[in-house]
Amino acid sequence: KAGVTQTPRYLIKTRGQQVTLSCSPISGHRSVSWYQQTPGQGLQFLFEYFSETQRNKGNFPGRFSGRQFSNSRSEMNVSTLELGDSALYLCASRSAGLAVRETQYFGPGTRLLVL
Amino acid sequence: QKEVEQDPGPLSVPEGAIVSLNCTYSNSAFQYFMWYRQYSRKGPELLMYTYSSGNKEDGRFTAQVDKSSKYISLFIRDSQPSDSATYLCAMKTVGNQFYFGTGTSLTVIP
Numbered sequence: 001k002a003g004v005t006q007t008p009r010y011l012i013k014t015r016g017q018q019v020t021l022s023c024s025p026i027s028g029h030r031s032v033s034w035y036q037q038t039p040g041q042g043l044q045f046l047f048e049y050f051s052e053t054q055r056n057k058g059n060f061p062g063r064f065s066g067r068q069f070s071n072s073r074s075e076m077n078v079s080t081l082e083l084g085d086s087a088l089y090l091c092a093s094r095s096a097g098l099a100v101r102e103t104q105y106f107g108p109g110t111r112l113l114v115l
Numbered sequence: 116q117k118e119v120e121q122d123p124g125p126l127s128v129p130e131g132a133i134v135s136l137n138c139t140y141s142n143s144a145f146q147y148f149m150w151y152r153q154y155s156r157k158g159p160e161l162l163m164y165t166y167s168s169g170n171k172e173d174g175r176f177t178a179q180v181d182k183s184s185k186y187i188s189l190f191i192r193d194s195q196p197s198d199s200a201t202y203l204c205a206m207k208t209v210g211n212q213f214y215f216g217t218g219t220s221l222t223v224i225p
Contacts, residue, residue, distance in 0.1 A: 004158075033213070042217035043159075043203065056212065090158055094211075103149055104213065106158040 002027065004093050004107035012113045018079040021110045025072050025093030031055070032074040033104060034066060037088040049074050050096050078112075086114045118142050121204055121216025130225050134191040138204035138216045141185060145206035145214070148180050150189045153201045153218065162202075163189065194223045 005024045013019050025032050033056075034046040045058035049068035066076040072093075078085055088111050094104040121138045128134055136150075147166045151159035163178040165171040171178045177190040187206075191198055204216040 006158075031211075035215075043215040045213065096211075103147070103161060103164050103207065105161060106151070108158045111156070 004091055004105055006089075006091050006107040006110050008110060009108065010111050010113075012115065013081050014115050015081055015083060017081050018077065019081060019112060021076045021078075021089055021091075021112075023074045023076070023091030023093075023107060025074070025091075026095075026105060029093035029095050029105075030072055031094045031096035031104075032068055032072065033092045033094075034074070034076050035090045035092065036060070037090055037109070038086075043090070046076065081114045083114050086112060088112075118214045119204065119206055119216045122219055123217055125220040125222065127222045127224060128194055130194060130196060130223055132194050132223075134189075134194050134198070134221060134223075136189040136191075136202050136204075136219050136221070138187050138206075139185055140187075140206055140214075142206075142208075142214075143185075144208045144210075145185075146209055147207040148178070148187050149205040149207070150176075150178055151203040151205060153203060155200075159203055194221075196223045196225050199223050 007022045031050045033048040035043045037043050048056040052068045063079045068074045088109045090109045091107045092104040119140050150163040152162045153159040165178050168180050168182045175192045179188040199222045201218040201220050203218045206214050
């Protein structure tokens with residue numbers, strides 16, 4: 001099976017712009033989660049989508065939003081970019097089936113630099 | 116207090132050494148425990164996954180969980196330069212909420 005894919009891999013934006021990141025989960029996986037990773041804060045949970053619905057949300061401002069499509073692919077959008085949004089954005093997928101023991105698998109990430 | 120505490124290191128060891136990485140947690144709701152390895156500029160890769168107290172071995176890697184002490188460890192035997200990476204511990208509740216440590220940076224010196 002192909003792993004989780006994310007596009008683009010690298011992005012450079014300026015303050016005030018907006019950005020859209022894309023994630024394709026492992027085939028058959030229905031849940032997609034997004035994380036922000038920075039050296040100081042580590043991995044911080046943004047939100048999780050399942051069946052096109054946001055299931056959980058982390059403690060991020062409303063500038064961060066996402067959506068999921070019927071094929072489970074997901075996009076994340078950040079509006080009015082700030083310097084502090086520079087980070088590695090990771091997408092993770094899991095099957096979200098009945099097994100409570102399942103875990104999640106990460107994509108390679110999109111590295112965003114805000115100037 | 117953070118839900119998951121992990122010593123950030125950095126940790127530097129000679130090739131062939133035994134490495135011990137540790138995390139502590141405070142939430143009794145955590146029932147599933149994972150270790151991820153993350154190479155520079157890559158996404159985290161699942162290394163070990165366990166859900167019961169005790170040891171789980173996979174090649175040179177052993178994951179240990181002590182639920183009574185709320186403490187998990189990852190041991191790497193015969194460490195190799197290719198093991199140089201950041202190691203993240205992660206924990207999950209039955210409700211599929213994931214929490215991560217901040218990661219320990221490991222360098223294995225040839």
